[in-house]
Amino acid sequence: MRQTIAEKILSNHAKKELRAGEVAITEVDFCLGQDGTSSLIIESFGKLGAEKVFDNSKFAMFIDHSSPSPNIGVSEIHKSMREFAKKHSTRLFDVGSGICHQLMLESGAVTCGDLVLGADSHTCTYGALNIFSTGVGSTDLAITLASGKNWLKVPETIKLVINGKLPVGVYAKDIILHIIKDVTSSGANYKALEFCGDAIKRLSLAARFTMANMSVEMGGKCGIFEADEKVLKWLKSAHARKKPSPVVADEGATYENIKEYDVSNLVPQVSLPHEVDNVEPVGSVAGERINQAFIGTCTNGRLEDLEVAAKILKNNLVHPGVRLVVCPASRGVFLDAAKKGYIDIFVEAGAAVVGVGCGPCVGTHNGVPADGENVISTANRNFKGRMGNPNARIFLASPATVAASAISGKIQDPRNFARRLKR
Amino acid sequence: MKMNIAHRLMKVRNNVNTDYIISGRYKFQVRDPKELAKHVFEDIEENFYQKINKGDFLVSGENFGCGSSREQAPQALLAMGLRAVVAKSFARIFYRNALNLGLYLLECNTNYIDDGDELEMDLSGGVLKNRSKGLNIGFKPLAPLAKKILENGGMIEYFKKHGGLTIEPR
Numbered sequence: 001m002r003q004t005i006a007e008k009i010l011s012n013h014a015k016k017e018l019r020a021g022e023v024a025i026t027e028v029d030f031c032l033g034q035d036g037t038s039s040l041i042i043e044s045f046g047k048l049g050a051e052k053v054f055d056n057s058k059f060a061m062f063i064d065h066s067s068p069s070p071n072i073g074v075s076e077i078h079k080s081m082r083e084f085a086k087k088h089s090t091r092l093f094d095v096g097s098g099i100c101h102q103l104m105l106e107s108g109a110v111t112c113g114d115l116v117l118g119a120d121s122h123t124c125t126y127g128a129l130n131i132f133s134t135g136v137g138s139t140d141l142a143i144t145l146a147s148g149k150n151w152l153k154v155p156e157t158i159k160l161v162i163n164g165k166l167p168v169g170v171y172a173k174d175i176i177l178h179i180i181k182d183v184t185s186s187g188a189n190y191k192a193l194e195f196c197g198d199a200i201k202r203l204s205l206a207a208r209f210t211m212a213n214m215s216v217e218m219g220g221k222c223g224i225f226e227a228d229e230k231v232l233k234w235l236k237s238a239h240a241r242k243k244p245s246p247v248v249a250d251e252g253a254t255y256e257n258i259k260e261y262d263v264s265n266l267v268p269q270v271s272l273p274h275e276v277d278n279v280e281p282v283g284s285v286a287g288e289r290i291n292q293a294f295i296g297t298c299t300n301g302r303l304e305d306l307e308v309a310a311k312i313l314k315n316n317l318v319h320p321g322v323r324l325v326v327c328p329a330s331r332g333v334f335l336d337a338a339k340k341g342y343i344d345i346f347v348e349a350g351a352a353v354v355g356v357g358c359g360p361c362v363g364t365h366n367g368v369p370a371d372g373e374n375v376i377s378t379a380n381r382n383f384k385g386r387m388g389n390p391n392a393r394i395f396l397a398s399p400a401t402v403a404a405s406a407i408s409g410k411i412q413d414p415r416n417f418a419r420r421l422k423r
Numbered sequence: 424m425k426m427n428i429a430h431r432l433m434k435v436r437n438n439v440n441t442d443y444i445i446s447g448r449y450k451f452q453v454r455d456p457k458e459l460a461k462h463v464f465e466d467i468e469e470n471f472y473q474k475i476n477k478g479d480f481l482v483s484g485e486n487f488g489c490g491s492s493r494e495q496a497p498q499a500l501l502a503m504g505l506r507a508v509v510a511k512s513f514a515r516i517f518y519r520n521a522l523n524l525g526l527y528l529l530e531c532n533t534n535y536i537d538d539g540d541e542l543e544m545d546l547s548g549g550v551l552k553n554r555s556k557g558l559n560i561g562f563k564p565l566a567p568l569a570k571k572i573l574e575n576g577g578m579i580e581y582f583k584k585h586g587g588l589t590i591e592p593r
Contacts, residue, residue, distance in 0.1 A: 023590055036451055040494050047579045066451050073452025121492040137494035137520035139578050147588050185438050186486035190515050362447040383442040385466035
């Protein structure tokens with residue numbers, strides 16, 4: 001039988017040959033929860049009557065969504081996570097560590113061919129490492145934590161073939177926003193995405209993480225990439241806990257749809273309030289006044305993202321009408337950015353550099369906008385109220401577009417800084 | 424006989440995301456589902472929860488429940504007293520979460536259900552009866568596993584009953 005990558009990985013974990021549409025119980029290589037979902041995981045785990053976790057080396061919890069805690073309610077949740085981790089000798093990444101997805105990628109916890117379940121919708125990010133990883137809720141995670149398994153329906157796959165060479169000032173974020181506009185918020189519902197094409201081969205791992213991360217914004221169950229040398233190199237430097245076994249799609253595998261894109265003439269893209277697929281070229285909103293700019297998140301808080309922003313912000317000042325918030329994705333990213341001088345550039349430009357974590361993306365702290373304000377952000381969601389205020393508007397864009405806008409006080413095409421961005 | 428009423432969200436028809444169901448502002452600090460229920464849809468239709476009586480239906484369009492994996496979304500809808508959510512389609516993670524907690528999700532054409540209509544769910548017949556319009560609306564049959572999980576009142580009871588995970592339920 002000729003299989004897609006998703007069909008193959010699920011077959012390997014169910015120990016039988018599966019094709020799209022079938023339901024199977026599969027082994028899970030790793031599972032995780034964060035501070036927004038872990039209190040319910042712990043509660044459900046207790047209700048199941050489970051006494052121990054299936055394998056304490058295959059589970060981790062992360063305190064990243066409200067980190068450090070902004071109030072007593074959250075503090076109590078964090079406390080219960082620490083107690084659970086201690087009791088079951090499982091790994092906990094506490095305040096100051098960073099965003100779960102970045103830490104999962106850096107820590108070597110997962111490798112190609114793995115099947116990973118995370119109680120966070122952006123678990124799909126690890127697809128860039130040739131992993132079938134998908135978000136589930138807390139009870140599903142508790143089931144896996146107790147049994148080492150879960151049931152999954154094998155998804156059909158949409159193949160996305162992305163070719164061409166990106167122009168200066170245009171990035172992976174622009175590609176994925178462009179694709180989301182085309183596929184729509186529900187167009188990949190229940191489906192796997194397979195990303196391929198020569199443009200993908202040229203992209204760095206960080207850029208691929210940005211794209212895999214946003215697969216769920218189209219409803220995708222996962223967004224999987226092939227394992228090329230760049231992937232293997234990443235896994236080697238992360239000291240992946242087992243030898244990678246890359247999974248490739250068979251010639252002649254069945255796809256639900258194949259879509260082709262050429263990015264050679266792509267321009268910077270912006271997602272307009274209040275839906276992620278409401279995407280337009282930057283030109284159509286350039287000049288829109290902004291009050292806050294945010295660079296960070298599991299989508300775009302990596303070193304490469306901070307580097308682009310630093311290039312634009314160097315020897316420039318944030319516009320007096322704008323607050324710029326920068327939140328590195330992890331402790332490692334923060335340290336590297338400091339060593340390279342990017343943190344100095346941000347602080348000198350007038351930015352507030354905040355502690356690592358999800359930052360203001362989820363609306364709990366670190367930059368809740370006021371009524372009537374506009375925010376431009378490198379995050380993945382611009383739902384009404386997402387950043388904590390339903391009366392604010394959120395625009396999504398690449399780190400370059402956000403940095404350029406922070407200087408200008410209005411949405412700005414980063415290609416106006418092209419001289420600084422030459423690759 | 425007690426009538427169960429359909430409640431439609433008027434401002435957002437499709438792609439009702441889990442942030443709208445229950446905002447991140449609350450889900451990170453409020454743990455009591457009854458308290459969470461008071462904030463359901465607050466960012467798009469304030470005081471929505473006050474209209475809901477036990478056994479009522481929520482009606483929406485395409486891709487209901489998209490976005491974050493927060494299980495607090497179906498948890499708060501259940502705590503409001505809803506019997507089921509009726510929509511044209513559901514987002515994947517929300518669908519699993521609802522199933523796991525025992526909240527019924529019916530996938531069907533919702534064009535012929537208005538706010539305030541009286542509805543009745545006929546599970547064995549696979550139809551939603553719109554009493555106000557005298558219409559029977561067929562819904563997509565539940566997968567056998569989904570049906571079993573719901574009949575057990577959710578995944579936790581199902582798991583306990585079967586002594587673990589199985590897709591060939593008794």
